[in-house]
Amino acid sequence: MRFDVLTIFPGMFSPYLEEGMLARAVKGGLVDVRLVNIRDFATGTHKATDDRPYGGGDGMVMTPEPMSRALESVDRQENSLVIHLSPQGETFDRAIAWELSDWDQIILACSRYEGVDERILLTGIDRELSVGDYVLSGGELGALVVMDAVSRLIPGVLGGERSNLEDSFEDGLLEYPHYTRPRVFQGKEVPPVLLSGDHEKIRLWRRKESLKRTLERRPDLLQKAKLTSEDERLLDELKKG
Numbered sequence: 060m061r062f063d064v065l066t067i068f069p070g071m072f073s074p075y076l077e078e079g080m081l082a083r084a085v086k087g088g089l090v091d092v093r094l095v096n097i098r099d100f101a102t103g104t105h106k107a108t109d110d111r112p113y114g115g116g117d118g119m120v121m122t123p124e125p126m127s128r129a130l131e132s133v134d135r136q137e138n139s140l141v142i143h144l145s146p147q148g149e150t151f152d153r154a155i156a157w158e159l160s161d162w163d164q165i166i167l168a169c170s171r172y173e174g175v176d177e178r179i180l181l182t183g184i185d186r187e188l189s190v191g192d193y194v195l196s197g198g199e200l201g202a203l204v205v206m207d208a209v210s211r212l213i214p215g216v217l218g219g220e221r222s223n224l225e226d227s228f229e230d231g232l233l234e235y236p237h238y239t240r241p242r243v244f245q246g247k248e249v250p251p252v253l254l255s256g257d258h259e260k261i262r263l264w265r266r267k268e269s270l271k272r273t274l275e276r277r278p279d280l281l282q283k284a285k286l287t288s289e290d291e292r293l294l295d296e297l298k299k300g
């Protein structure tokens with residue numbers, strides 16, 4: 060998977076690309092990240108990438124030409140998608156992450172300022188994504204969120220870590236609680252079932268805890284979750300108390 064990130068703040072990406080899962084994926088050759096500085100495509104003495112809004116008002120608007128030229132500079136693979144990170148986009152979720160993991164190249168266009176010239180959408184943007192209903196200062200954190208979530212789905216990226224299929228959310232439920240040593244921490248014991256060595260009992264306990272948490276904290280997720288008849292039975296037990 061190759062990501063090309065268009066931004067006026069390429070330095071914001073370096074720390075996240077230098078350590079952790081993404082860094083390992085890049086070093087292992089499974090993910091390739093290229094940073095394109097939109098400012099390199101700005102003209103004029105000040106290399107401005109913003110301008111005052113037509114019609115007046117506060118704040119500056121991102122001008123479309125540098126973004127457009129930056130996009131044209133990207134060498135396109137056969138199977139590539141251009142995404143603009145935008146508060147107006149559809150909300151990124153795990154289904155979209157899986158979809159994106161099928162592309163060979165994803166171009167992430169990050170904008171800044173109070174808004175972008177609407178015609179930026181005419182520069183070859185295929186899709187607009189938001190990462191949630193809160194105001195960020197630009198698309199950069201959104202691009203990192205998308206790169207992180209998508210990279211985890213690429214075969215080989217997680218390596219020795221748990222499979223992403225086991226990850227929280229991949230079956231649509233919240234995860235069961237985890238425990239490690241010590242057996243007693245601040246007077247709290249690890250649930251005895253986890254020390255029982257009975258793998259079937261442990262599996263059932265974890266599944267029930269997973270369902271319990273989802274029921275309590277995110278009942279909305281139960282609608283879309285893939286539930287087995289065993290899950291339905293465990294849910295009934297939980298609802299009866």
Ligand code: 9D3
Nearest residue numbers: 144145146173189190191194195197198201
């Ligand atoms: C104060 C201006 N805003 C009114 C609510 C408009 C606005 C413009 C530009 C708000 C945010 C931004 C910059 N945000 C992003 O580029 C962005 C974003 C976000 O703000 N929230 C969630 N996902 C994303 S992806 C890109």
